[in-house]
Amino acid sequence: GAGVSQSPSNKVTEKGKDVELRCDPISGHTALYWYRQSLGQGLEFLIYFQGNSAPDKSGLPSDRFSAERTGGSVSTLTIQRTQQEDSAVYLCASSLQGTGGSRPKNIQYFGAGTRLSVL
């Protein structure tokens, strides 16, 4: 089936503007993750959704960052009042959690990312 899809692939915005990044996970995957990859910083975890549970927001760098996941599927990461240090590639991943069954569990599958540039 289709992999994790992210849009847009590139986003250029002006400092102070709000941006929304979208992630379509693999169908049937209950867990969804957002990560940020900055030059020289490596990949850092931002937020995690599992089913209908409250999201784990422990990785969000500031209150300008928020995310939601509607209907347990599509997720949107919103950055308000963008700053130049927000420039990075934002990656989304999904996985099938739990044990049992024939499909591989706990492997995170990543989208191609959204490259955000804040001018």
Next chain:
Amino acid sequence: KQEVTQIPAALSVPEGENLVLNCSFTDSAIYNLQWFRQDPGKGLTSLLLIQSSQREQTSGRLNASLDKSSGRSTLYIAASQPGDSATYLCAVRLPSGGGADGLTFGKGTHLIIQP
């Protein structure tokens, strides 16, 4: 706080050589460890996942080992090919609730295989 270190940061070898990439982590109480490759401008591709109870996993020319007590993992690539050129990332997940938490990544090893 879990920290993941990958050595070397960069590696360039002639085609055909066998090579080993190293990953170390500071908190041995991991749920699993995953190796990825990342090609320029693209997302991550999962290569191998090792559960905390496992010692190694193999896929084709790739073999990953895990020594949880010493906080180490290695990725062995046999008979390297130019198509193996990429950045290789190691990531660990700590047990948290149902075992589903964000991954902690190393900064990667940038691998170049010379034809």
